[in-house]
Amino acid sequence: MVAMTAGPGRETRIDILRGLAMVVIAINHITVAFQIYHLDGRGVPTPSSFGYSSSASIFVIMSGYMVGMVYQRKANPTAAVLRRAARLYVYDGLLLLAVTPVLAMMPAWEATAWSADFLHRSPTEGLLLFLALLRAPTLLDVLQLYVIFMLVTPVALWLHRRSATLLVGVSVGLWLASQFATLTGLLDPAVVEWKFNPAAWQIFFFVPMLLGTRRAHERVFAYLEAHRTMTILLAVTVGAFAAAKLLHIERHVPNSGLLTSKGNLGLLRLIHAPIIIAFYCGLLSWRRDLVASAPMRALACIGRQTLYCYMATVWITYVLAALWYRAGGGYATYLGAVMLAVLLTAAVAVVFDARARRTTAHRKLAITA
Template sequence: MNGGRGVANVKHPSGAAPVSSRDWRIDFWRGLAIVFIFWNHSVDNVMSWFTTKYVGLSDSAELFVFLSGFAMASMFVGKFLDRPVMAIPYAFGRAFTLYLHHIAAFVVIATLAVLYREYAGSSVMERDLFIRPFLVATETVLPKLATLGYLPPLLDILPLYIILTLLIGVLFAGFRDRWPFYVAFAAGVWIWARFSGATLSSYPDTRLWTFNPFAWQAVFLAGFATFLARDERWLRDVLAAPATIALSATVVIVGFIAAAPWATLGLYEWRPLRFLTDIADKANASPVRLLHFMAMAHLASLFVRRESRLGRSALGRAMVLIGRKSLPLFVISTVFAAMSHGVFDWFGHGWPVQVAFSLAGALVLVALAYGGEALRTTKRAAPKPAAAPAKPVVAHAEEARPAAAPATPTSPARN
């Protein structure tokens, strides 16, 4: 989410040159991830064919969580490197902000579901979005909602991020900028969760979290550690090596063949690597998915340079602004995705309706991002009120008298 601003003049532990400004590509990819998640979460949406979901073993969830960790690291290093313990109260405050956004999103979505039932006479939103249990058993479900024990569909990413934010605050207080510690912790917890089956449940208890936090912490910490290790010379040499680039390209190609996007056209038999999709478990952050995402991220960092024209294009600028306002716009995009259940029920599931709704929602996100940026710029450029002129100080009568003349032989000074 809105992990923080760029690091200015921060010395990296490897002794590399300081970072001067935030890399626009972080916000660009995060903004694009928000749009893709909106399209993927809109029910049976044809526009999801144009997202990473259909061309590989990973999707926008890895992109969003990884970049959230990366951006969080940039902010933590800039603000808390010299006082790491202060990361803990910040993390608690940030987690509470995320919690409020989560509750607000549920209230809005539940209200829309009830209004749609009253207006259209259809309970499709209440049913598909699992709102009905809250309405019929409020006394039971309300406490679970407040304690993140009731997670309706579409409302599962922010609770994950709440836990990850609290976790990283504690870890940074102990690990600071030593990236190998984060890698070791992430791997250890993931292995423990994999073999113990540890996860969290949601109401009713037979439902599990869509994103197992014990597994997905590895994706978040991978982004966090990547920022900390980004200037290690050996790592840069490895990433620039032709063999590594070829390996990443191979992984992406294999992922494309395994995903078999042509299967959506009915060619189900043409899936020679289907076993890879079978083991690419999203709920438990399968290493197959993370490997595929890291390969895509590697190639993207090579082909989309910091000086690329994409950052100055209309599309690039729009995605960057969405990425800068990632938290509120992610919540709004979640509400839009929930609305798709009612919109497609009312207007039909034809692809023109799906395309129109998807593009309209994306344009609204862009407009809100530009509006937020305009307000921020206006507030920053607003002249500060001039300071009131200082009032003259009136001295006491004795202090206001002229100073005595300097002593002379003929006119001695008074005591």
């Protein structure tokens, strides 16, 4: 989650991809939270409904890419990355503080459904587990995952400086080890409670980080602009994945849970997420004027302020879901909550993007003064 401001020479299409992922996350959060309280009716369909990767996968990939593209250029990348990790850590704590009033009014069953039972059983011990990045209530674990990745990024940069192949090898090796540990039962799920196993998910962060250091998007967009048939091929592939998901073809494969596992980043998820991103890149390359449209500009704004947008969507998800349940539910109210979450996400992006622009303008003025 790298905050950025618009500027000359900036690739807006990357911001659009991040913004789209953020909007999908906001919708998915509301749907999943309301399903905790037995939402009666189908959830609002999103790209996550038509494949084996969630918007979180796309978000992690794009965030890793941005880290490689932005921090590699810093005079002291290690110090900059660690400062960012500290900031994310503080924000995760503030987010816990913000949702604590909602958690405090929940009975035991409800807290368990939100994965916050560890805080209910023993607040002091639970807080220590949270601060140690070992446990988190639902939705707050994503920020913890980012903190862990940012803390490990200096090591990844060190490996990259010695050999890009070495970095990829270590990343792939950790992912394979995670799959092996799950397949063999080496890790007991009752003990290891990661919703996002960092050893597996790191491949979605550090391999894209490597690509970000090389600004691979420039070649990708140029290739897709010159070869439009590739976007058609990607569309067919995405459609095939969607059909397989809707028909639940994976259930006919032994140990299919290993292939589709979100927490351990199963093979189908590992394959599907990059294909989806490539498809989105193809669509944005098909017509360059599309990028200048109002909806795309709104998505780009959200994509530049993903940290604040994410925090806002988590808080409003807790508040709206708890209120919705206590008010008696209702499908129309659920749809209203989805719309409100999207509008809030956009509003937060506009506010913080304007603030970032003012800050940038003041810095330039100070330099020239």
